[in-house]
Amino acid sequence: MASTELPPSELGTKDHWDNVYEREVANFEETGDEGEIWFGEDSVEKMADWAVENVPPSTQPFIIEVGSGNGTLLFALLDAGYDAKRLAGIDYSPDAVKLSKMIAGARGGDAISLGVCDFLSETPSSLEGQASSVGGWDLVLDKGTYDAIALGEKDEHGRSPAVGYPARISQLLKEGGHVLITSCNFTEEELKTSFATYETGLVYHSRVSHPTFSFGGHSGSSYATVAFQKPSPP
Template identity: 60%
Template sequence: MSSTSELNPSKLGTKQHWDNVYAAELTNFEDIGDEGEIWFGEDSIEKMLDWVQDYASNDPAPFILEVGAGNGTLLFALHEAGYDDNRILGVDYSEDAVKLARAIGERRGEGCENITFETCDFLNDVPAPLPDMDQPEWDIVLDKGTFDAIALAEKDSEGRSPADGYPLRIGQVVRPGGYFLITSCNFTEDELKAKFGAPETGLKYHSRVPWPTFSFGGQSGNVYSTVAFQKPAQS
């Protein structure tokens, strides 16, 4: 696990790769009803859902944003757990990911079809607020693997990764008192704390979700890291 400045660029950091992935998954869904891969597996869905239920009040219903929502599995799980479908937005820069998530929502029904999915390049565009929102600030912002993918994108001529500006963007869309919850496979808990808990983001470390540990060569670690941050409420 490395910092954004040390990760080597990969096809996993290109829009073309994800466009190809979701074009194939959309075709599979239309042909055989396969909803596609669950990024990081079902355990990641359960752990993030459990955290939201433990720490984020559902009275009133929170406005929830997932950045890089893919096929929408995490957001469907939140809706099925009782969160208001009209207050949930998933954004992705791949148009076919958005088409897939919408199609899955329509197929599942029971309110899943009311979850909003929109195409948005988060690093350059602010997600449009939902109808009941006064401004584009969210009670809960979620990331399950998106920061990992962005960190694998090509660096600019000065060696900076597009991911370097991502924590600040996240801080801008979390409302005061709101939360950001991230699951990563490329960054340790301490690295996530350093990046998203930096003063300029306006976020502070809140809590962590434990994962099983492994030991190798006298060192122990986790395959994934899930960490929560909160933006302090304004006094």
């Protein structure tokens, strides 16, 4: 399914996520509950394991998560040995960033850069040691953000706000850098169609296997995790 074929949903609105994270900030302040883990802990572990294998901490990579929510994936990378000063998360919901900063303080991850940024219209800030955030990231992570953007209101031409997202992701990457995306709305093949294009310059790199289910003689998984790479020049 192309991103333009998904009907708009409340899940694609900023108001929805502002309300979600306002509640989760209140819950954290009251009970210490860190909030929902989008796609569950297994998806976080699998994405962190892929990063360790393909973009290991020893290479001192700069890593950013687009739509970082409560920061769970970034904290998993911190636990896996990545340098907190080279990790960043952005979200367009101020309360999402507030929550992630509160959790970071409790987990000893204060050095992770967490900031408010509407990725479709704004450029994330660079980190210390980066010449620029554009073309300066070794790994870009997305866990459900492309899904949410694809559920946003279409423009007057019927185009989803997700149409330009893959190209913007590519602009962040260094040559040789990777993007790792987990989606519940799109299959692996659909992600390949959207991300591995002439416009983005990205190529398919690998996939992460998830538990499968069978129904009506067909088998599949409830979500897909796919990696793409921005090739270095020959």
